[in-house]
Amino acid sequence: MLKIILQGHDNYYGIGDVVRLFYGPCREDRENGAVLCDLGPDMTLISAADASNALPVNRQVKRDLYERLSEITGVTVPWGCLTGIRPTVVAAEEGFDPRALTEKYFVRADKAKLACECARLETSIAAQASQKLNVYAGVPFCPGRCSYCSFIAQDVTKHLDRLHDYASAMILEMNTLAPYLDEIPGTIYMGGGTPTVFDENDMSRVLEALRNTFRPDGDTEFTVEAGRPDTITEGKLKAMRGNGVGRICINPQTMRDETLRKINRAHTAADIVKAYETARKLGFEVINMDLIAGLMYETADDFLESVKTVAALDPENITIHTLYKKRRAGMSREDVLNADGRGDVDKAVREAYEFLTGRGYVPYYMYRQKDTELGLENTGFCKPGTHNVYNVAMMSYDSSVLSVGAGAMSKRAFADGRYERCPNVKDVSLYIEEAAKCAEKKISFFDLRRSGR
Numbered sequence: 001m002l003k004i005i006l007q008g009h010d011n012y013y014g015i016g017d018v019v020r021l022f023y024g025p026c027r028e029d030r031e032n033g034a035v036l037c038d039l040g041p042d043m044t045l046i047s048a049a050d051a052s053n054a055l056p057v058n059r060q061v062k063r064d065l066y067e068r069l070s071e072i073t074g075v076t077v078p079w080g081c082l083t084g085i086r087p088t089v090v091a092a093e094e095g096f097d098p099r100a101l102t103e104k105y106f107v108r109a110d111k112a113k114l115a116c117e118c119a120r121l122e123t124s125i126a127a128q129a130s131q132k133l134n135v136y137a138g139v140p141f142c143p144g145r146c147s148y149c150s151f152i153a154q155d156v157t158k159h160l161d162r163l164h165d166y167a168s169a170m171i172l173e174m175n176t177l178a179p180y181l182d183e184i185p186g187t188i189y190m191g192g193g194t195p196t197v198f199d200e201n202d203m204s205r206v207l208e209a210l211r212n213t214f215r216p217d218g219d220t221e222f223t224v225e226a227g228r229p230d231t232i233t234e235g236k237l238k239a240m241r242g243n244g245v246g247r248i249c250i251n252p253q254t255m256r257d258e259t260l261r262k263i264n265r266a267h268t269a270a271d272i273v274k275a276y277e278t279a280r281k282l283g284f285e286v287i288n289m290d291l292i293a294g295l296m297y298e299t300a301d302d303f304l305e306s307v308k309t310v311a312a313l314d315p316e317n318i319t320i321h322t323l324y325k326k327r328r329a330g331m332s333r334e335d336v337l338n339a340d341g342r343g344d345v346d347k348a349v350r351e352a353y354e355f356l357t358g359r360g361y362v363p364y365y366m367y368r369q370k371d372t373e374l375g376l377e378n379t380g381f382c383k384p385g386t387h388n389v390y391n392v393a394m395m396s397y398d399s400s401v402l403s404v405g406a407g408a409m410s411k412r413a414f415a416d417g418r419y420e421r422c423p424n425v426k427d428v429s430l431y432i433e434e435a436a437k438c439a440e441k442k443i444s445f446f447d448l449r450r451s452g453r
């Protein structure tokens with residue numbers, strides 16, 4: 001068993017993060033000031049705070065342990081010891097200098113460059129997002145569950161019979177808020193789940209309520225996550241256009257029919273192209289398409305083919321996700337990256353980035369999920385000037401987001417740098433009963449009775 005004894009600090013969390021990068025699950029033994037990992041080698045190491053180091057202690061101890069475990073195992077990971085913090089935040093702190101990320105945190109050169117490029121754009125978009133209120137409308141339902149789905153907080157296929165009631169509850173929540181709102185939002189984002197799971201009538205009702213409540217103007221970025229092509233109809237797309245939606249996401253995840261079938265998506269690549277062409281015909285200004293690298297049932301080369309097929313459609317935004325799956329204990333990094341015969345996903349992702357930048361896309365936001373099997377990142381690419389402000393607003397500490405819908409999280413950013421969160425009830429049935437109460441809670445949270453916001 002590997003035992004790490006903490007000296008002069010209590011960063012159990014960070015030490016655990018670093019141990020997991022190399023060996024998998026571990027546990028804290030706070031009574032004895034240690035982190036233990038049954039899957040590690042029989043060894044005891046000391047993790048000591050070093051007051052002479054220029055890094056904050058929490059980062060210094062992670063850095064030191066990463067360096068030591070990397071020497072012991074001969075393994076390095078793309079993001080080095082940067083865990084538990086968004087790489088773009090650190091890149092901005094380091095003055096967008098990729099060398100600093102590599103030298104201080106062992107971030108691989110290509111990832112350091114990516115983080116700095118994203119951070120530059122993210123910083124200016126975040127400044128824009130903080131100027132105005134941002135709005136989120138959540139629809140946590142899907143017509144079926146994709147086999148890779150990481151939306152574990154709730155079963156997105158449960159309660160489908162309550163969609164109509166759910167639409168009515170969202171409208172009630174918005175109607176209760178409406179008299180207290182006097183600010184035109186900078187962004188509105190209808191996300192999920194799959195918001196287009198509503199039928200055409202409910203889709204129109206909810207979009208009208210969004211328009212009437214928040215009164216978007218020509219400068220408001222209004223996005224709907226149309227998600228799965230099997231839920232997109234011309235009628236729903238027309239309802240979006242008629243209510244001021246300028247941006248949609250049509251998310252193939254892969255353009256390979258066999259994979260689509262195996263991951264439980266009830267549509268084909270041809271359906272994706274058809275939905276895209278209909279959206280183009282109706283004049284949406286920006287279309288985003290999501291793809292996933294490292295999907296089970298397909299190889300890294302299959303993923304690259306999907307990237308090329310989607311890029312040939314010429315959407316303004318392409319977002320590359322890497323499969324979110326908790327890392328399995330005892331797997332080496334090579335095992336992980338080649339799991340199930342997928343080939344070198346890390347390399348394919350690098351090639352996809354090069355391909356997209358070669359076609360004029362630039363990376364503008366990125367985030368990482370903790371303890372993922374592949375240890376990579378999710379990156380949004382856009383044609384210059386077509387970035388989605390909401391995607392950055394939702395991650396920024398300086399932007400306020402007013403959210404409606406079950407489980408939707410509002411956040412309020414204050415001028416002194418603080419921010420607070422206010423969740424709606426998560427349970428769909430409870431939300432349907434308590435939508436007006438959710439609105440009342442937010443009226444207090446944002447101090448809307450007194451100040452508008």
Ligand code: SF4
Pocket residue numbers: 141142144145146148149150151156192193194227228
């Ligand atoms: S569309 Fe998204 S949220 Fe819905 S089941 Fe698939 S992965 Fe999960």
